[in-house]
Each structure stands twice: as C-alpha cells, then as structure tokens.
Amino acid sequence: xxxxxxxxxxxxxxxxxxxxxxxxxxxxxxxxxxxxxxxxxxxxxxxxxxxxxxxxxxxxxxxxxxxxxxxxxxxxxxxxxxxxxxxxxxxxxxxxxxxxxxxxxxxxxxxxxxxxxxxxxxxxxxxxxxxxxxxxx
Numbered sequence: 001x002x003x004x005x006x007x008x009x010x011x012x013x014x015x016x017x018x019x020x021x022x023x024x025x026x027x028x029x030x031x032x033x034x035x036x037x038x039x040x041x042x043x044x045x046x047x048x049x050x051x052x053x054x055x056x057x058x059x060x061x062x063x064x065x066x067x068x069x070x071x072x073x074x075x076x077x078x079x080x081x082x083x084x085x086x087x088x089x090x091x092x093x094x095x096x097x098x099x100x101x102x103x104x105x106x107x108x109x110x111x112x113x114x115x116x117x118x119x120x121x122x123x124x125x126x127x128x129x130x131x132x133x134x135x136x137x
Contacts, residue, residue, distance in 0.1 A: 001051040002128025007032045011120030013128040022128035024121035057093030057127040091131045
C-alpha cells in the first residue's frame, strides 16, 4: 500500500498481486489539527487488500532537507506501524504531486476542479510505483 499523506487527506494506492503495478484507489479525509488520521479506514483497506507493507511518501525539499511535512509523514508512519504491525517504508516523493497534476492535464485533460478530487490518489500511485520499480530490480 502506498500513502500520500497531507494535512487534510491521505491518497491511497495498492499494488497488483505480483507487485508490478500501482493503482490509486481512494482518498481518505483526515484532519491533523483535530487529531483525526483516518486510521479506521486505512485499516479497512489494509484488511480488504491483504496489505503486507506500507510505503509512505516523504516530501523532501529539493535540496534533500526535511521540513515539517516530512516530520508529519514520519509521525503518520509510526502510527500506521503501531496500529497495524506492518513494516513501513518511506519513499522520496519530490515532485510526485507536480507530476500527477501534469499527467492529469496532459494525458487526461482533467479540469482543475476534478484534479483536486483525485490528485492525492494519483500521487500515492506514483509513490508506490516508484517504490515498486526501485525494489523489483
């Protein structure tokens, strides 16, 4: 399972059974300020898809430094690991949201309003696909 963690949403992607391709499946609404992290829904998806490992994107700065969103993603990873007792790995996600938006504009001609509704799911797919590609070699 791949997760693109934001302060208001978590994009979710799942790999195929062979671990070759990633497919974005859902966006889970969260609210960091209210300490609502969507772990109930994440747990349902983990069970439904028989998830064995979780990959969380790390939105590092372009100079490879870590800002507040990286720290938030790592905290989320610790919660996922504690709640579900699954291995959690992190994948550099620099520019995945930019790439996801470009794909939605260029290849699918998706309107700005519709892009907002799916961008996190597509970003999660790119995070997971990057992880799969790196680890299949």
